[in-house]
Each structure stands twice: as C-alpha cells, then as structure tokens.
Amino acid sequence: MSFVAIRGLEKTYPGGTRAVRGIDLDIAEGEFVVLLGPSGCGKTTTLRMLAGLELPTAGTIELAGREVTHLRPALRDIGFVFQFYGLYPHMTVAENVAFPLECAGVPREERQNRVRYMLERLGLEPLASKYPRTLSGGDQQRVALARAMVRRPALSLMDEPLGTLDAERRAEMAELIRAQQIQQRVTTVYVTHDQEEAMRLADRIVVMSGGEIQQAASPMEVYDSPANRFVAHFVGSPAMNELRGRVEGGRFLCGGADLGPAPASAATGEVLFGVRPEHVSLGEEGHLHGEVLVDEYVGSSRFVYVQTAVGRITARVGAAEPWRPGAAVALKFDGKGVRWFDAATGRRLP
Amino acid sequence: MKILQGAVVVLYALFALLPLLWLGITSIKDRDAAISPHAKVIPVLTAPNDPTSVGFVPQLDAFRGLSEVHAGAHASFWEHVTSSVVIGFVSTAASVLLGAACAYGFSRYRIGGAKDWLFFILSTRFMPPLAVVIPVLLMYRKLELPGTHLGLIILYTVFNLSLSVWLMKGFIDEIPKAFEEAAFVDGYTRFDAFWRIIVPQSATGMAVTGVFCLISAWNEYGFAMTLNSSSAVTVPAYFAGLQGNIEGMPWPQVAAGALVFVAPVAVLTFLVRKHLLRGVTFGTIKQ
Ligand SMILES: Nc1ncnc2c1ncn2[C@@H]1O[C@H](COP(=O)(O)OP(=O)(O)OP(=O)(O)O)[C@@H](O)[C@H]1O
Ligand SMILES: [Mg+2]
Numbered sequence: 001m002s003f004v005a006i007r008g009l010e011k012t013y014p015g016g017t018r019a020v021r022g023i024d025l026d027i028a029e030g031e032f033v034v035l036l037g038p039s040g041c042g043k044t045t046t047l048r049m050l051a052g053l054e055l056p057t058a059g060t061i062e063l064a065g066r067e068v069t070h071l072r073p074a075l076r077d078i079g080f081v082f083q084f085y086g087l088y089p090h091m092t093v094a095e096n097v098a099f100p101l102e103c104a105g106v107p108r109e110e111r112q113n114r115v116r117y118m119l120e121r122l123g124l125e126p127l128a129s130k131y132p133r134t135l136s137g138g139d140q141q142r143v144a145l146a147r148a149m150v151r152r153p154a155l156s157l158m159d160e161p162l163g164t165l166d167a168e169r170r171a172e173m174a175e176l177i178r179a180q181q182i183q184q185r186v187t188t189v190y191v192t193h194d195q196e197e198a199m200r201l202a203d204r205i206v207v208m209s210g211g212e213i214q215q216a217a218s219p220m221e222v223y224d225s226p227a228n229r230f231v232a233h234f235v236g237s238p239a240m241n242e243l244r245g246r247v248e249g250g251r252f253l254c255g256g257a258d259l260g261p262a263p264a265s266a267a268t269g270e271v272l273f274g275v276r277p278e279h280v281s282l283g284e285e286g287h288l289h290g291e292v293l294v295d296e297y298v299g300s301s302r303f304v305y306v307q308t309a310v311g312r313i314t315a316r317v318g319a320a321e322p323w324r325p326g327a328a329v330a331l332k333f334d335g336k337g338v339r340w341f342d343a344a345t346g347r348r349l350p
Numbered sequence: 351m352k353i354l355q356g357a358v359v360v361l362y363a364l365f366a367l368l369p370l371l372w373l374g375i376t377s378i379k380d381r382d383a384a385i386s387p388h389a390k391v392i393p394v395l396t397a398p399n400d401p402t403s404v405g406f407v408p409q410l411d412a413f414r415g416l417s418e419v420h421a422g423a424h425a426s427f428w429e430h431v432t433s434s435v436v437i438g439f440v441s442t443a444a445s446v447l448l449g450a451a452c453a454y455g456f457s458r459y460r461i462g463g464a465k466d467w468l469f470f471i472l473s474t475r476f477m478p479p480l481a482v483v484i485p486v487l488l489m490y491r492k493l494e495l496p497g498t499h500l501g502l503i504i505l506y507t508v509f510n511l512s513l514s515v516w517l518m519k520g521f522i523d524e525i526p527k528a529f530e531e532a533a534f535v536d537g538y539t540r541f542d543a544f545w546r547i548i549v550p551q552s553a554t555g556m557a558v559t560g561v562f563c564l565i566s567a568w569n570e571y572g573f574a575m576t577l578n579s580s581s582a583v584t585v586p587a588y589f590a591g592l593q594g595n596i597e598g599m600p601w602p603q604v605a606a607g608a609l610v611f612v613a614p615v616a617v618l619t620f621l622v623r624k625h626l627l628r629g630v631t632f633g634t635i636k637q
Contacts, residue, residue: 014460053531073534080535082528090550103537 002026002062003187004050004155009059011045011211019045021211022059027204030185032178036198037208038234043191044083046208047157050189051080064154079153079186081161086144087132093143094119094128100151118150122176137164142173149180156181156188162197174200195235199223207231225339229346232274232339238303238314241280243273244343245310255310259287259333263340265350270343277303277316279337282323286330288313295323306331370612376605378408384601412602416610420603422595423588427607430588434568434611436499437584441506442563446556448507449514450522454548456515457522458530468519471512479509480572487576496577502584505577506567513566514559521555522548558625561618568615585611 004027011020020042027033035043048054050061052073060069068076079100080086087096094115101111119125122142132140141164148156161177162170178201181188192198198205199219206216207230215227226232232240245254247262252273259273282304290308297319304315304323313331323329340349375391376384383390383406394405416427452471456464486505487496495501529551530543538546549556574587583591589604619626 051531051535053534072539073531074537074539078535080532082532084526084528086528086532088529088532088547088551090553099533100536103533 003029003031003064004189005060005062006050007060007062009046009049009061010057011042011049011054012057019211020049020056023211023213025206025213025216027187027189029187032181032188032190032201032203033206034198034202034204035189035191035206035208036193036195036234037214038193041208042211043193043208044159045211047080047159047189047191050155051078051157052076053080077154079148079151079156081144081148081158083159083163083191087140087147089132092129092131093124093135096132096143097146097150100147104151114150118146121180122146138166138169141165145173145177149177149184152184152186154187156186158188158190160191160193162192162194170197171200177201195237199235205235207234209234225348226274227348229272229274229341229348232341232348236276238277240274240276240339241313242341243310243313245271245273247271254288255308257288257310260335260338263349266340271349272341272343272346274339274341275333275337277314279334280313280315281332281334282306282315282317282329283332284330286332288331290329290331292323292325292327292329294325297322304329370609373605373608377412377602377609378410379406379602380409380411381600381602383407384605385598412600412606413610415600415603416607418603420592420595420600421597422592424583427585427588427603427610430583430585431611433499434584435614437502437506438564438567440499441503441510441567442560444503444507445510445514445563446518446560449511449559450518450548450552450556451544452511452515453518453522454544456519458527468516471515474512475509483572483576486573490577498578501577502574505573506563506570510563510566513562517559517562518552518555521552521559525551554622554625557622561615561622561626564618565615 006025009023207214252262290306293305296303388402390406393408398405533543571586574584
C-alpha cells in the first residue's frame with residue numbers, strides 16, 4: 001500500500017498547453033521524493049495538483065488511502081512552500097509562521113511555543129516581529145520554510161524552496177530540510193531543477209521531461225543506470241559523454257576505432273555509447289586519440305576536455321597532474337562505466 | 351517651463367479655492383453683511399459707519415445657529431449631517447464591499463464573457479442618473495422608500511457599484527494568487543481567504559474606492575431632493591430646501607454649514623491622496 005498513489009495524471013491548461021501527460025507514481029509513507037527536470041517540464045503543475053490548487057484533466061490521486069483528486073486543498077492536510085511569494089505582507093514573520101497552526105485550531109500557548117522553536121531552528125528569532133517586505137529574499141524563503149515545517153502535515157510539498165538563496169545558504173538549508181524531514185518522517189515531494197540538490201536530498205528522484213516521468217529511482221540508480229539518454233544527460237555535471245557508432249560482429253565501432261565489445265542486447269546497427277567523465281582515463285595508450293582542449297581544475301580533481309575525431313570527450317582525472325592544452329592524448333574507457341542506449345528511442349539497453 | 355507650470359497650478363488653485371474663501375468669509379458675517387449689495391470682504395473690529403464700506407465685523411453666530419431649526423426646515427443642520435453620515439457611510443461601505451466581492455470573482459475565476467460583463471457594469475454609468483428620477487420615484491413610492499435613509503442608501507450603493515467594481519478589480523488583480531493559495535492549503539475556504547487575505551491586502555484600494563464613492567454619495571443632490579423631504583434628507587438637499595421660505599435664506603448659517611460639511615470628505619481625500627492616482631487609472635499605474 002503506497003501512501004500517495006498517482007494514476008494517469010494529466011493536465012491540459014485552458015490555453016491548450018499539455019503540462020502533464022499521464023503520470024503514474026507511488027510514494028511510500030515518510031519518503032522524500034524529489035521531482036527533477038528542466039524548466040517547464042510540469043513539476044509545479046504536478047505539485048499543484050497534489051495540493052489541490054489545480055484540478056487534473058484526467059487521472060486520480062490517492063492520499064493516505066483516500067481519493068483526493070477533486071478535494072479542496074484545505075481538506076487534504078498538506079503543507080506547501082511556494083516558488084515565489086507565499087508570505088503574507090500584512091503579517092509579521094511570527095504571525096506568518098503561526099498562521100497554519102491558527103488555521104488548524106492549535107491553542108494559543110502551544111502555538112507560541114512551536115513558532116518560537118521553529119524560528120530558533122532556522123535562526124529567525126531576531127526577525128520575529130519584522131514584516132516580510134523588509135527581509136532579504138533568502139530570509140523570506142526561510143520564513144516560508146518555517147511556516148511549512150511548523151505543522152506536521154500528512155504530505156509536505158515544496159516548490160523550489162531554495163531557488164532564491166545563495167550557494168552557501170542553499171547547502172545549509174537543504175541539510176536542515178533533510179534533518180527536519182528525517183526527524184518528523186513527513187512524506188515530502190520536493191521540486192527542483194538543480195540535480196545536485198536532488199541527489200543530496202532525495203530518497204528517490206523522479207526525473208521529468210515534457211510532462212512525463214523519465215525515471216523514478218534512487219539517486220544512485222538514476223546516476224549509474226539512467227533509464228534513457230535524457231536522464232543520462234540531465235543528471236551529472238559535466239554531462240555523460242556520448243558517442244554514436246555501429247555494432248558489428250559484437251564490437252562497437254566508432255569513427256573507425258574499435259571501442260570494445262558491445263552488449264549482447266545490442267543488435268547489429270546503430271547504438272549510442274555513454275560514459276561518465278570519471279570512467280574515462282587519459283594516457284599514452286587508449287581506445288581513442290585526441291587533443292586536449294581545456295584543463296579545468298576543480299580542487300578535488302580536474303575535468304579535461306579532449307577533442308577527438310568522433311567528438312568532444314570529457315575526462316575526470318586526478319588533480320595532481322596538469323594537462324597542457326594542445327597536447328596529444330589517448331583516451332581509455334572503463335568498461336564497467338559504459339552504458340548503451342538505443343540510437344532511435346534513446347532508451348538504455350540492458 | 352517649471353515656473354510656467356507653477357504659475358498655472360497656483361492660478362488654478364486660486365480660482366478653485368475662491369468659492370471656499372467666500373464661504374469662509376460669509377460664515378463669519380451677520381445676515382445683513384452677507385446680503386448687503388456692497389461686497390463686504392475685510393473683517394474689521396468696529397462696525398464701519400459707511401454702508402458702502404468693504405469692512406464687516408466678524409462673529410461666530412452662524413456656527414452657533416447651526417443647531418437651530420430654520421423656517422422651512424424639519425430639523426436642524428446637525429440632524430441632517432447625521433442623515434448624510436448614515437447614508438453616505440453605509441452606502442459607501444456597501445458599495446466597496448459588494449464591489450470588492452464582485453471584482454474578486456472577475457479577478458480569480460474564469461468567467462465566460464467576463465469582458466462583456468465588465469463593460470455592461472460600467473455602462474450603467476453612461477446615462478445621467480437624473481434621467482431615471484421619475485421611474486425611480488414611482489418605484490420607490492410602491493416600496494414606501496421615499497423619505498427613508500434606506501431608500502437613498504440603496505440608490506447610492508447601486509450607482510457607485512460600477513465604479514467600485516472597476517476600481518477594486520484593478521487593485522485585486524495586483525494581489526498575487528499565491529497569497530490565497532497558501533491560505534487554502536493552510537485550511538482556509540474562499541470566503542475566509544477573501545476576508546483574511548484579500549481585504550487586508552487591498553485595504554488602501556478599498557480606502558481609495560471608498561473616498562470616490564463617499565464623495566459622490568455625500569454631494570448627491572437631485573435624488574436626495576426628489577425622494578426625501580423629511581428629516582432623513584441629506585445636507586445638500588436640506589440647504590436647497592431652505593430657499594424661498596418666509597424668513598429668507600439664512601446665508602451665514604448655510605456658509606458655516608457648508609464649511610463643516612466639506613471638512614470630513616476633504617480630510618479623507620487628503621489621507622488617501624498618495625493612492626488616488628492608482629485609483630483613477632484603474633490600477634494600471636503600479637507603485
Ligand atoms: N496557469 C497556467 N496556464 C497555462 N499554462 C501554464 C500555467 N502554468 C504553467 N503553464 C505551462 O505549463 C507548462 C509546465 O509548467 P510548470 O510550471 O509546471 O513547469 P515547471 O516544471 O514547474 O517549470 P519551472 O522550473 O520553470 O518552474 C509550461 O509550459 C507552462 O508554460
Ligand atoms: Mg515551477
């Protein structure tokens with residue numbers, strides 16, 4: 001029995017935009033699910049349908065064993081952090097945070113205690129009596145989080161809650177959200193287009209594109225075994241290297257070079273060869289030859305961009321040794337790290 | 351250029367303020383000075399002997415006289431002010447609240463032919479209201495509304511509603527939907543959200559709309575004169591009703607009363623002056 005069950009969910013806006021095109025998803029109780037995808041892929045729309053702020057064109061939503069597809073938001077027991085705004089300008093920070101408790105009829109004293117505790121946790125006490133418009137964007141977002149977390153809803157929905165924060169604050173707040181979620185075990189659906197944030201937070205990542213789910217799996221699985229080319233490219237930075245070639249006689253041939261055995265599942269014909277930068281090594285000998293374009297030092301390692309006859313390849317190598325642009329190098333691929341994709345459908349081959 | 355602008359503004363202000371100045375001077379005259387064929391404009395301490403002098407002795411009798419019931423009237427000035435206040439403020443509150451509720455609907459729901467409806471609402475202002483004074487009077491007779499506060503309250507509320515809907519729509523359109531959505535999620539119904547979110551958020555808009563409605567209800571003369579003849583009449587009609595009575599027009603009292611009468615509206619307008627521009631442009635100019 002899943003806690004949240006989404007079946008065939010679709011949304012076509014009155015203008016004709018098909019924002020969500022048939023989503024099936026099960027979420028377990030206490031799970032932290034991250035919806036990840038590029039701008040406009042329907043993340044917010046999905047979240048708003050879960051909240052009841054938007055009615056689906058088709059499909060059903062079940063929450064805690066109850067069908068809620070057409071139920072109004074107030075009756076669903078959810079918390080929502082909005083992408084923009086969401087704080088009441090005519091209320092102070094403390095009043096804003098107290099608002100959901102007030103709506104839920106929590107007695108005054110308990111309300112004050114819980115608000116104080118939440119403000120303390122987020123380092124917001126000095127701002128308690130300020131009005132939202134006098135706060136920075138980051139502080140406003142923290143207040144919005146405090147408001148969402150002050151109550152323990154059945155389902156917590158967050159729409160890019162860290163979008164307006166600077167990098168340092170982002171990491172800190174992400175950690176806090178995760179800690180709070182682990183402590184309260186609130187089932188959470190979190191929306192972001194930042195894949196690193198998704199990796200850091202999620203029990204399970206749901207990668208979306210064009211209103212459809214591309215893959216729903218643990219961060220590790222999404223990274224290691226992407227279901228298709230879209231996921232492979234969207235998750236991981238720099239992106240996965242991709243080479244287009246042919247399978248002949250069980251070997252993968254690309255631009256005249258033999259890059260090793262092809263998977264048994266690949267029929268003779270065109271396939272795509274994918275390999276993440278960390279599975280590419282540089283040396284004297286290798287599968288492909290090329291010329292160093294750029295050597296990018298990032299502290300713990302370096303990303304070396306190499307131009308070969310069949311395309312540009314990124315390698316992640318040890319930080320110790322610099323690579324001179326223009327130098328000739330050979331590339332070697334670690335067979336365990338190679339993933340194969342169908343050239344026509346983009347789906348990963350087993 | 352700046353100087354020219356300033357000069358035009360000052361000239362216009364003088365021109366516009368002249369009647370007020372004249373009211374002020376008249377309110378501190380006695381009746382003889384007020385109706386003298388020789389204009390008396392300079393307050394002096396001792397009565398001048400020459401009847402053609404421009405001087406007069408200022409006094410406050412006219413203000414004291416406001417509580418008298420003059421010949422030709424049913425009640426004192428103050429009782430009529432009370433009527434004006436009741437009729438003006440109740441109809442204003444009703445116009446603004448109904449207008450806000452209607453504007454909220456137009457702003458937040460998808461309504462078929464919304465543009466046409468809005469145009470229709472505005473079109474009720476195209477006709478000069480007095481054109482329908484006779485039908486309204488006949489209708490009101492049937493309903494036994496002439497002579498009551500309620501009659502004028504209903505009338506002013508309805509006449510101001512179109513303005514109120516349009517102004518409030520401009521103000522409510524500017525309030526992000528996320529505010530209400532957050533409230534829905536927290537457990538509010540539409541109705542709660544309207545009262546707890548939209549009303550406080552659009553408070554300045556309501557104040558501006560209220561001032562416009564109040565000015566028109568406060569100063570309305572034609573219907574007040576036709577429909578009401580008892581003590582429920584508003585101040586403009588009361589002043590007019592003093593004309594032609596046996597004792598003649600009590601001009602200093604009328605002037606004093608008019609001064610008192612414009613004060614509340616002047617103060618309210620002054621209080622919302624910063625937001626008025628947004629009001630008259632239907633919210634198209636953002637702050
Ligand atoms: N209220 C609306 N009316 C019409 N179209 C809409 C509406 N809201 C969103 N859309 C469209 O639906 C599609 C999906 O939008 P959505 O906001 O769900 O994307 P998103 O994944 O949240 O993107 P972002 O990362 O930019 O927030 C987009 O093409 C958008 O233009
Ligand atoms: Mg979004």
